[in-house]
Amino acid sequence: MAQKPSIPKGTRDFSPSEVNKRNYIFDVVKKHFQTYGFQPIETPSFENSETLMGKYGDEGDRLIFKILNSGDFLNKVNDALYATKDSSAITSKISEKALRYDLTVPFARYVVMHQNEIDFPFKRYQIQPVWRADRPQKGRFREFFQCDADVVGSDSLLQEVELVQLYDAVFTDLKLEGVTIKLNNRKILAGIAEVIGERDKLIDFTVALDKLDKIGIDGVSKEMREKGISDAAIEKAAPLFALSGSNLEQLSVLSELLRDSEEGSKGVGELRFIIETLEELGLQSANLRIDVTLARGLNYYTGAIFEVAAPEGVSMGSIGGGGRYDDLTGIFGLKDVSGVGISFGLDRIYLVLEELGLFPETIDQSLQVLCVNFGEKEALTSLKLVHQLRRAGIKCDLYPSSAKMQKQMKYANNRNVPFVVLIGEQELGSNSFVVKDMVKGGQQTYSLDTPELFYQGL
Amino acid sequence: MAQKPSIPKGTRDFSPSEVNKRNYIFDVVKKHFQTYGFQPIETPSFENSETLMGKYGDEGDRLIFKILNSGDFLNKVNDALYATKDSSAITSKISEKALRYDLTVPFARYVVMHQNEIDFPFKRYQIQPVWRADRPQKGRFREFFQCDADVVGSDSLLQEVELVQLYDAVFTDLKLEGVTIKLNNRKILAGIAEVIGERDKLIDFTVALDKLDKIGIDGVSKEMREKGISDAAIEKAAPLFALSGSNLEQLSVLSELLRDSEEGSKGVGELRFIIETLEELGLQSANLRIDVTLARGLNYYTGAIFEVAAPEGVSMGSIGGGGRYDDLTGIFGLKDVSGVGISFGLDRIYLVLEELGLFPETIDQSLQVLCVNFGEKEALTSLKLVHQLRRAGIKCDLYPSSAKMQKQMKYANNRNVPFVVLIGEQELGSNSFVVKDMVKGGQQTYSLDTPELFYQGL
Numbered sequence: 001m002a003q004k005p006s007i008p009k010g011t012r013d014f015s016p017s018e019v020n021k022r023n024y025i026f027d028v029v030k031k032h033f034q035t036y037g038f039q040p041i042e043t044p045s046f047e048n049s050e051t052l053m054g055k056y057g058d059e060g061d062r063l064i065f066k067i068l069n070s071g072d073f074l075n076k077v078n079d080a081l082y083a084t085k086d087s088s089a090i091t092s093k094i095s096e097k098a099l100r101y102d103l104t105v106p107f108a109r110y111v112v113m114h115q116n117e118i119d120f121p122f123k124r125y126q127i128q129p130v131w132r133a134d135r136p137q138k139g140r141f142r143e144f145f146q147c148d149a150d151v152v153g154s155d156s157l158l159q160e161v162e163l164v165q166l167y168d169a170v171f172t173d174l175k176l177e178g179v180t181i182k183l184n185n186r187k188i189l190a191g192i193a194e195v196i197g198e199r200d201k202l203i204d205f206t207v208a209l210d211k212l213d214k215i216g217i218d219g220v221s222k223e224m225r226e227k228g229i230s231d232a233a234i235e236k237a238a239p240l241f242a243l244s245g246s247n248l249e250q251l252s253v254l255s256e257l258l259r260d261s262e263e264g265s266k267g268v269g270e271l272r273f274i275i276e277t278l279e280e281l282g283l284q285s286a287n288l289r290i291d292v293t294l295a296r297g298l299n300y301y302t303g304a305i306f307e308v309a310a311p312e313g314v315s316m317g318s319i320g321g322g323g324r325y326d327d328l329t330g331i332f333g334l335k336d337v338s339g340v341g342i343s344f345g346l347d348r349i350y351l352v353l354e355e356l357g358l359f360p361e362t363i364d365q366s367l368q369v370l371c372v373n374f375g376e377k378e379a380l381t382s383l384k385l386v387h388q389l390r391r392a393g394i395k396c397d398l399y400p401s402s403a404k405m406q407k408q409m410k411y412a413n414n415r416n417v418p419f420v421v422l423i424g425e426q427e428l429g430s431n432s433f434v435v436k437d438m439v440k441g442g443q444q445t446y447s448l449d450t451p452e453l454f455y456q457g458l
Numbered sequence: 459m460a461q462k463p464s465i466p467k468g469t470r471d472f473s474p475s476e477v478n479k480r481n482y483i484f485d486v487v488k489k490h491f492q493t494y495g496f497q498p499i500e501t502p503s504f505e506n507s508e509t510l511m512g513k514y515g516d517e518g519d520r521l522i523f524k525i526l527n528s529g530d531f532l533n534k535v536n537d538a539l540y541a542t543k544d545s546s547a548i549t550s551k552i553s554e555k556a557l558r559y560d561l562t563v564p565f566a567r568y569v570v571m572h573q574n575e576i577d578f579p580f581k582r583y584q585i586q587p588v589w590r591a592d593r594p595q596k597g598r599f600r601e602f603f604q605c606d607a608d609v610v611g612s613d614s615l616l617q618e619v620e621l622v623q624l625y626d627a628v629f630t631d632l633k634l635e636g637v638t639i640k641l642n643n644r645k646i647l648a649g650i651a652e653v654i655g656e657r658d659k660l661i662d663f664t665v666a667l668d669k670l671d672k673i674g675i676d677g678v679s680k681e682m683r684e685k686g687i688s689d690a691a692i693e694k695a696a697p698l699f700a701l702s703g704s705n706l707e708q709l710s711v712l713s714e715l716l717r718d719s720e721e722g723s724k725g726v727g728e729l730r731f732i733i734e735t736l737e738e739l740g741l742q743s744a745n746l747r748i749d750v751t752l753a754r755g756l757n758y759y760t761g762a763i764f765e766v767a768a769p770e771g772v773s774m775g776s777i778g779g780g781g782r783y784d785d786l787t788g789i790f791g792l793k794d795v796s797g798v799g800i801s802f803g804l805d806r807i808y809l810v811l812e813e814l815g816l817f818p819e820t821i822d823q824s825l826q827v828l829c830v831n832f833g834e835k836e837a838l839t840s841l842k843l844v845h846q847l848r849r850a851g852i853k854c855d856l857y858p859s860s861a862k863m864q865k866q867m868k869y870a871n872n873r874n875v876p877f878v879v880l881i882g883e884q885e886l887g888s889n890s891f892v893v894k895d896m897v898k899g900g901q902q903t904y905s906l907d908t909p910e911l912f913y914q915g916l
Contacts, residue, residue: 005509005567005790008555011502013568015575016582019498035848037855039824040477044469044601045503045557045587046523051463065504066526068553070591074545085540087532095526097466099503109463110471117473119872121858124474129503133528143502156858158837165845280838281845332463366497379616383739387623390493397495400579400614414577 010134010142020363021350022145025174026127029147029344032169033125036162038149041124043106046097053098055105055331063132065142066095099131103146104328104341111152112332120153139347150341152328157270159340160304160324161277167308167320167342168286174349175358177285178311179319184294185271186301186323188254191264192240192292195257196233205229206295209240217241240292247275250290270303302326306342310352319348366395368458370412371421373399381448382423385433388451394458412438419458423448468592468600478821479808480603483632484585487605487802490627491583494620496607499582501564504555511556513563513789521590523600524553557589561604562786562799569610570790578611597805608799610786615728618762618782619735621800625766625778626744628802633816635743636769637777642752643729644759644781646712649722650698650750653715654691663687664753667698675699698750705733708748728761760784764800768810777806824853826916828870829879831857839906840881843891846909852916870896877916881906 007013014022030040046067053061073094074082081089100106103126111118127147134140149166151159164181171179193202204227208220215223220241224234239257243250251272258264271290278288286308294305296318303324310316322342329337353359369389371382382398389396399408412420422434427445435454436443446454465471472480488498504525511519531552532540539547558564561584569576585605592598607624609617622639629637651660662685666678673681678699682692697715701708709730716722729748736746744766752763754776761782768774780800787795811817827847829840840856847854857866870878880892885903893912894901904912 005570006506007502007509007567007571008504008506011504013502013572014500015572016497016499019500023498031851032848034824035851035853037825037853039474040481041474042472042477044465044471045589046466046469046601048464048466051465062528065528067557068524068526068549070520070523072545074543074548082543085532087530090532091526099525109465112463113465114471114473119869123855131503143504151858154858158841158856158858161841169848277838277841281841366492367495380735380738383616383619383735387739390490390627393489393493395493395495397581398616400609400612400616411577 008142010136010140012141012143016366017364020366021353021359022346024359024363025344025346025349025353026147028173029170030125030127032166032173033149035169036123036149036166038123038125041107041110041126042128043100043103043110043126045129046099047106047109049092049096049098051109052101052105056101060101063134064101065099065131065133066091067097067099069094069096100128101132102130103128103148104150107148107150108329109332111337112329112334115334118153121151121159122153123149123151125149139351141347145346147344147346148341149343150328150339152337152339155338157273157304158277160270160274161281163306163322163340163342164274164278164286164288165281165283167306168283170344171286171308172284174353176311176349176352176356178287179285180287180289180309180311182289182291182294182307182309183271183274184291184305185267186303186305187263187267188258188271188292189267189295191258191261191267192237194261195264196229196236198229198233201227201229203295205237206293209237210293210295212241212293243290243292247288247290250292251275254290254292267303274304296321296323300325304340310348311356314352314355316348316352317345319345319352321345364416365418367397367415367417368394369396369419369421369455370408370415370417371396371398371423372405372408373402374422374424375402378402378423378425378428381428382421385421385423385448385451389455392452392455394455466600468594468598470599470601474824475822478824479811479817480804482817482821483802483804483807483811484605486631487628488583488585490624490631491607494581494607494624494627496581496583499565499568499584500586501558501561501568501584503587504557505564505567507550507554507556509567510559510563514559518559521592522559523557523589523591524549525555525557527552527554558586559590560588561586561606562608565606565608566787567790569795570787570792573792576611579609579617580611581607581609583607597809599805603804605802605804606799607801608786608797610795610797613796615731615762616735617798618728618732619739621764621780621798622732622736622744622746623739623741625764625800626741629744629766630742632807632811634769634807634810634814636745637743638745638747638767638769640747640749640752640765640767641729641732642749642763643725643761644763645721645725645761646716646729646750647725647753649716649719649725650695652719653722654687654694656687656691659685659687661753663695664751667695668751668753670699670751701748701750705746705748708750709733712748712750725761732762754779754781758783762798768806769814772810772813774806774810775803777803777810779803822874823876825855825873825875826852827854827877827879827913828866828873828875829854829856829881830863830866831860832880832882833860836860836881836883836886839886840879843879843881843906843909847913850910850913852913 077093129143129145131143167181193199208223212220221234255268294307301323305323307318308320310319324340326338328339373379386396386398418439420436427433431448432445434445535551587601587603589601625639651657666681670678679692713726752765759781763781765776766778768777782798784796786797831837844854844856876897878894885891889906890903892901892903
C-alpha cells in the first residue's frame, strides 16, 4: 500500500507563488547588498560538530540538528559507554557533523580559514537556510533562511552609518515605507549600569526597562526592585524613563546622565556621530530612533545595536537587527577582528508585505502568453511562434495537447495568463494569429510574419 | 586554546567569485526555465525518513544522511534491540528524518500532497542542494546543487521537443556552443533486446554497447559474450554497431531492425517525431544526435532518454540529462502521472565554462567604484557621492578609514575596481571629484553638482 506522504513538522514546501515572492525579497536585498559593496559567500549546510557546539550556550547546543555517522556507527562506541545508554554522552561518538544553526559561526570559521585570500575590510553577505530543533509554532520554523551582511576588519563608525542607509535603501525599494530603525549602543547600557551602581545587574535592568511601553514606569520599577536593583539606583535611572523628544534631545539627556562614566560617554559619542552623519546624509523613507531599551544580543554586541520595526499599525516583531562585535573570530584563533553586521528577517518581511499588499502585481504572472493547441499541424506553427516569443524573453507556452477548448481556457485562467493566442485552421490558412486579451477582454489579429507587433508591447 | 577550523570532507566553501559564477549559471538557467513556462518550487532540506528510504536501492539508502532525533533519543530503543548494538536496525529508532538525496522523490511527494492546488500539466523547476554520503573524490561532493525541470501530467511528445529546445537555449545563452544533445528511447532498447532474443539481458547489452567508442566492435562483442549473450544475438545486433550517418539515416536502420517489435517500432516513431519536429523548428547552437547506447536511468525511464555532452575537445562527463518516466508519483499513491524532465549538471557546467573562459569578464567586478578616504570631512562629502552612485545602481564603496593612500590603492587593485574616486582637501574646496581610470590609466575631474556626467557612462 502506498505511503500517505507528509513533511517533518516545522518545515515547509514552497509553492511557485511563494517562491516567487521570497525571491522577490531576496533579489531586492541582494541588489542593495551589492551596490553597497558586499560580496556573497556560501558555506556548507553541515559543519564539523566541534565548529558549532559550545557557541550558542547549552540551550543552543540542544537545538542543533546532529547528523548520524554513516556505516556501522555504533561500532565506534566502546562497550562501557554504550552500557550507560546515555544519549548525551554517546552523541559525540555517533555523530561528527551538524546542520548549521546560524550564519555567524560559519562566517567566523570562513574568515579564519580564508584569511590569506581575503582583502580586509571584508564586506560579505550570505543568504542561506539554517536549522534549529526548536519546538515549531506559528512563525517559528525548524528550517528558515537567514540573510546577513557583515563588515569585518574595520572599526570605522562609517560602517554603522552605511548599514542604516542599507536598511533604508532595501525597505524603500520594497515599498515598505515608514519602518523604524532603532539604535542603541552597548556602551550606553554599560554606562547606565555603572552610573546607577548596578554593574552586574545590567541584563535584569535592561530586560525590565524594555517593558516600559507595556507596563509603565511603576511596573518597570517594581520588576527592577524584584530583581534586587536598589531604590537609589532606580531613582538615578529616572531620566531614562522619561526619555523623549528628538534623537538629539535624547542624546543630551544621556550625555548628562552618563557624564561620569567613561564608557557611557564613549557610547553617547558613537551614537551621536552615527545620528548626526545620517541627518546630514538623509534617509529615504525610514525613521531613525534612539532606543536605550534595545538590548538584543547583549552578550555578543560591544558597540552599536540595531533593530528594525515594521511600520506603525503592523503588529510584527522586529524585521531586522544587528550590531557591532569586537571579537568574531577569536574562538577560531584569529584575534582582533572587529565587525558589524545586520540581518533581514525574511519570513516576517514576507508576512508584512503580504499584509500590506506590497508584492508587485505581476509576481503571480508566471506565464504571459498561452497558445491554445488545436492539433498537430496547428501546434507546429504555434510552437514556432512560441519559440520566437521565448527568444524575446516572454514567458510563453503551448498547451501540450489538443484538449477541449474549454479545458485549455480554464488552464489559462487558473494560471492567470493575460494573453491567449489562437492559431486554428483558419489562422493557418491566412498566416495569422489571434490574441485574446484575458484582462480587458477583446481580441486582435496579427500576421505571423510580424509577431513583434504583438510581443513588443508586453 | 582555539580550535583550528576545518569543514567536513566532501563539502565546500564558496568564495565571492565562485558564488558569482555559480549564480551566473543559475540565473541563465532560471531565465529560460521561466520563458519556457516552468514554475519554481522548493521543498525542505530534510524529509521524513520513510519518504526517502527504499527509493534509491540499497546502495542509495546507505548514502542518505540521517538526522539524529533530539533529546534522549536512546530512550526510544528497547533494551533487547539496544543489546544487539546493530547500527542498521537501531537507525530507524534514533533517526526519523534524513537529508534529501535528490530532487525527484521530494518532487513526487510534493505533487501528491499538493495535487488539489496544482493545475496540470505542471511544469516545475527546482534548484536546491542535495546530500549524499558518497566517498568524496575529484568532482564528487557530499553536498551539491541539483537543477531540475520536469513536466508532469502530459504525455505529449511536444514536451520532449521543448526540453531539447530548452537545453539549446540555455547553453547558447551561456555561450557554450556546440554541445551535443544525445537522444534515445527506452522502447528502442527494449525492442532491440526483444529482436535479438535477449530480453532479460537488456542492461548487460546496453552497458557493453555503450563502450563501442572505447573498445571497438570486437571488445563489445567479447564483453557481450562474457555476459552470456548468444553469438546469434550479437550477430542480429550487428547493424547497431555500424549505426552512422544522419539522424534520419539512423532512424531508417533502426526502423528496419525493429520492424518486428511493436515496442521498438513505437520507440522509433517517438524518436522520429521529436527529431523531425526539431529539424523543422531549428536549434540555435546545439547538435542533436541519436545515440542508442544511451542507457542512463534505465530502470526509471520509460520513453525518451536525453544526455548532453560538452563541446568536442572538452573532456568532461555529461553536463545534463533526463528522460520520460511513466509513474513518478505511484509510490505515494497517485497513479498515472506521466512526466518528463531534464537536469543541468551545475558543477560540471561551471568547470567547462571556466576551462573555456566563458564567464563574463565583469563577473569578478564586485565593486565598480571605490572612493579613497582622506579623513572625516572629506569622507562625509565622499559618502554623499557614494550614496548618489548607489542609488543609480552602481556598486560603490568608500574606504572605511583614512588609511595611507598606498594601502587604499592596493585594496582597490585587489578588488579589481575599475574606477577610483578622489575627494581630498583641494577637491572639497573646488566642489569637485577626481576619477582615476584604473584600467586605461589617466584621470578626469567632475563637478560634485553633476556626478551623473561620470556615472551615466558606467
